[in-house]
Amino acid sequence: MKIISENKAFGGVQGVYSHASEACACEMTFAVYMPPQAENGPVPVLWYLSGLTCTHENAMTKAGLQAHAAEFGIAIVLPDTSPRGESVANDDAYDLGQGAGFYVNATQAPWSPNFQMETYVASELRDLVTEKFAVSVHHGITGHSMGGHGAMTLAMKYPGHYQSLSAFAPIANPTQSDWGRKQLGAYLGSAEESWSANDASLLLKERGWSGDILIDQGADDQFYDLLKPESLVTALVETKTAHSYRLQKGYDHSYYFVSTFARDHVAWHAERLKG
Amino acid sequence: MKIISENKAFGGVQGVYSHASEACACEMTFAVYMPPQAENGPVPVLWYLSGLTCTHENAMTKAGLQAHAAEFGIAIVLPDTSPRGESVANDDAYDLGQGAGFYVNATQAPWSPNFQMETYVASELRDLVTEKFAVSVHHGITGHSMGGHGAMTLAMKYPGHYQSLSAFAPIANPTQSDWGRKQLGAYLGSAEESWSANDASLLLKERGWSGDILIDQGADDQFYDLLKPESLVTALVETKTAHSYRLQKGYDHSYYFVSTFARDHVAWHAERLKG
Numbered sequence: 305m306k307i308i309s310e311n312k313a314f315g316g317v318q319g320v321y322s323h324a325s326e327a328c329a330c331e332m333t334f335a336v337y338m339p340p341q342a343e344n345g346p347v348p349v350l351w352y353l354s355g356l357t358c359t360h361e362n363a364m365t366k367a368g369l370q371a372h373a374a375e376f377g378i379a380i381v382l383p384d385t386s387p388r389g390e391s392v393a394n395d396d397a398y399d400l401g402q403g404a405g406f407y408v409n410a411t412q413a414p415w416s417p418n419f420q421m422e423t424y425v426a427s428e429l430r431d432l433v434t435e436k437f438a439v440s441v442h443h444g445i446t447g448h449s450m451g452g453h454g455a456m457t458l459a460m461k462y463p464g465h466y467q468s469l470s471a472f473a474p475i476a477n478p479t480q481s482d483w484g485r486k487q488l489g490a491y492l493g494s495a496e497e498s499w500s501a502n503d504a505s506l507l508l509k510e511r512g513w514s515g516d517i518l519i520d521q522g523a524d525d526q527f528y529d530l531l532k533p534e535s536l537v538t539a540l541v542e543t544k545t546a547h548s549y550r551l552q553k554g555y556d557h558s559y560y561f562v563s564t565f566a567r568d569h570v571a572w573h574a575e576r577l578k579g
Numbered sequence: 580m581k582i583i584s585e586n587k588a589f590g591g592v593q594g595v596y597s598h599a600s601e602a603c604a605c606e607m608t609f610a611v612y613m614p615p616q617a618e619n620g621p622v623p624v625l626w627y628l629s630g631l632t633c634t635h636e637n638a639m640t641k642a643g644l645q646a647h648a649a650e651f652g653i654a655i656v657l658p659d660t661s662p663r664g665e666s667v668a669n670d671d672a673y674d675l676g677q678g679a680g681f682y683v684n685a686t687q688a689p690w691s692p693n694f695q696m697e698t699y700v701a702s703e704l705r706d707l708v709t710e711k712f713a714v715s716v717h718h719g720i721t722g723h724s725m726g727g728h729g730a731m732t733l734a735m736k737y738p739g740h741y742q743s744l745s746a747f748a749p750i751a752n753p754t755q756s757d758w759g760r761k762q763l764g765a766y767l768g769s770a771e772e773s774w775s776a777n778d779a780s781l782l783l784k785e786r787g788w789s790g791d792i793l794i795d796q797g798a799d800d801q802f803y804d805l806l807k808p809e810s811l812v813t814a815l816v817e818t819k820t821a822h823s824y825r826l827q828k829g830y831d832h833s834y835y836f837v838s839t840f841a842r843d844h845v846a847w848h849a850e851r852l853k854g
Contacts, residue, residue, distance in 0.1 A: 312799070313835035365834070368643045524587070559640070560588035 305436055308333065315340035316376035318364065320431060327424040328387035329417055334429060335360040336437055338369050341377035348442035348577035349379040349433065349572065351466070353425065353451030353458075356483075357403045359533035360384050363448070366559035372567045376574035379439050383425050385450070399483065401492055406478075407454030408502045410491035419491060424463050425454070444468035444573035448562050449531070450475055450483070452519075456504040460511050468576035470518035470569045472562050473525055477505040477535035483527070505535040508543055516546035518572045520565045522555030580711055584643075589649035590615035591637065594831045598707060602699040603662035604692055610635040611702060611712055612645050620642035623717035623852035624654040624708065625845065626741070628700065628733075630724030631758075632678045635659050638723070641834035647842045651849035654714050658700050660725070662693035673758035674758065675765055684775045685766035694766060700729070701737050719743035723837050724806070725750055725758070727794075731779040735786045743851035745793035747837050748800055752780040752810035758802070776825065780810040783818055791821035793847045795840045797830030853854030 308320040325332040341347050350373070354363050360382040360438035363369065373380045386392075386405030393414035395401035402414075402427040433439060445466045447455035452474025459469045478484020479499045488499040500506045517540070521533050533551075540547045555561040583595040591614040600607040612778040616622050616632025627650070629638050648655045661667075661680030668689035670676035676690075685694035710716060715739045722730035734741045753759020754774045763774040775781045792815070796808050796844065815822045830836040 309692040311831055311833050312829040312839075314839045318835055366640050368646065368838070370835070371643065371646075371838070378602055458801075522587075554587040558586050560586040560593055560645070563643070563646070564587075564589045 305432065313337070313370045315375050316342065316370070320360065320364075325387070325424055325428060327420040327428045330387045330389045330392055332387065332424065332429070333360055333384055335364045336433065337373050337380040338437060339374045339379060342379065346438045346440040347377050347379050348444070348574070349381055349439040350573045350577075351381050351383070351425070351443065351445040351455070353407060353445070353447030353454040354385050355447070355449030355451050356385070356399050358385050359403070362559070363562070366563065368535070368563040368566050369570065371459055372570035376570055376575050378570065378577065379431070379437065381433055383429055386421060390419045400487055403452070404487060405501070406450060406487045406491065407458060408488070408491055409434040409569060411498070412491060413495045414535065415491050420533075422458065422461070426458050426465060430465070430537055442577040443529050444577050446470040446472070446569055446573065447474070448472040449527070449557065453478060453504050456517070456536045457502055460504075460507045460513050461501070463514065467515065468573045469513060469515060470572055472565065473521050473531060473557055473568070474504065474519065474536070475531055477532035479503045479506065480535065481530050481532050483530040495538060505539040508539040508545060512543055513545055515576070516548070518569060519547065519549045520561075520568070521549070521551050522557060522561045523551050523553050524555060525557045527557050580707065583605070585799050588612070588645045589616065591649050593645060595635065595639075597771065598705060600662070600699055602695040602703045605662045605664045605667055607662065607699065608635055608659055609702070610639045610657040611708065612648050612655040613647045613712060614652050614654060617654065617713045617828050621713045621715040622652050622654050623719070623849070624656055624714040625848045626656050626658070626700070626720040626730070628658065628682060628722030628726030628729040629660050629719070630722070630777035631660070631674050632693070633660050634678070637834070638837070639706045641838065641839050643838040644845065647845035651845055653845065653849050653852065654712060656704070656708055656786065658704055661696060667693045675762060679725070679762060681725060681762045681766060681777070682733060683763070683766055686773070687766060690766050697736070700755065701740060703735050705740070717742055717852040719745075719852050721745040721747070721844055721848065722749070723747040724832065726804070728753060728779050731792070732777055732782055735779075735788050738789065741788065743848045744788065744790060745847055747840065747844070748806060748832055749779065749794065749811070750794050750806055752778060754778045756805050756807050756808065758805040778806075780814040783811070783814040783820060786819055787818055790851070791823070793844060794822065794824045795836075795843070796824070796826050797832060797836045798826050798828050799830060800832045802832050
């Protein structure tokens, strides 16, 4: 693991690191914020998965998570959203290929050699972070848009890996949206049966989630129709999954929305991870 | 005045606007955050001046000021750091020309037709903001690096314009630094007598500041030698100016440093502007 940068922030350290990923078969960059409390021993850790076009950097600089992580004494891990590099497959569209890994394991050419983001986040990077940083066994997961969807699907697919879950404006029902059908078709192939295990609304009905979920959604989100929030709300109610769903008046899809409610989410996870 | 964008944030509105500037003879862009309290009437306003290479956008997205502005009920104005455009003089160096206006009024070619940032910030944009936004007559000023210096010099040059003052890692003594001599020479000419009215440490001894000043400086600032903080500390002590100077262990010159102490600065201004 290489250190790209480390900056003191809110009494802790905001670091950016890279490592040779086996799952993605390329060098991967990620960010970790360690709060000051980590000096006294392992702290719980919150995974934040970012959305389409993002790297580890967007939320690191714009979401304002560090102040809250320092307040509540939890670490934050920010993975990249896809494998990257000249030898990695890509597409000219912003919503496919590099920057758009969708947190799934691709089975189709040309994506499958590198686009193994599910395994990368849920296993490989998890092991690396656990080995290299003073984090406890208490992990939570959240994310924004494509990353909110990834947080929900990984939490449900890997029972026991994550003890707390939330999402900011998640893609909610990708098998029924242009934000999903295109990517699942490319990465997993045209057989739609393989898609349902990577759709949060369908997965909730199939596998469920043992804990509760906090979801914030902007009522003025410019991508509201693509996110399909109504499918998730229906699934939450049908499955009687404990949750807090907040439709926030006037907020859009931007980091201004994320940063406004970031403290609530960190507090939500801290309560469940430290309780 | 044109609206470039408006996003709801922390219950208020983060806006970006542009207008035809008379002082700078070009279109100028600036950002304003209006807190939710502004719905009930005019609120105090804090001016934040950014550093070399920045636009209005860097602090808007990275400094985390909105949360604190909403908490304390004050507006934030973020001007650009220079005139911009193809018809505006520039230099290949990052520290001269566009992005490096130094908050002075240039007297020399090719800069003088556009580089009138002192007049722009202290008068023209002040008048525009007062006219267009629900802000009160209570104005404070702060800034980072070149902007921290601009905050101090404008506060001292325009008595009565600003009732509160602070700075993050300000350039402190530009007449004695490579961050200053180059720019003051270009914008004001080689006669160094004209420089002293644009040097915060010299101006403090000459004109003084009637209020108190909060200054945060990172002890591990990578530009420490260029900032010349010791000159300012000496001037503050010699002039018996009321101040709080905090050398912060482990912090560098980045926005991680600024965001860590941003709440303290907003609170400092709020106490003086609302008291």
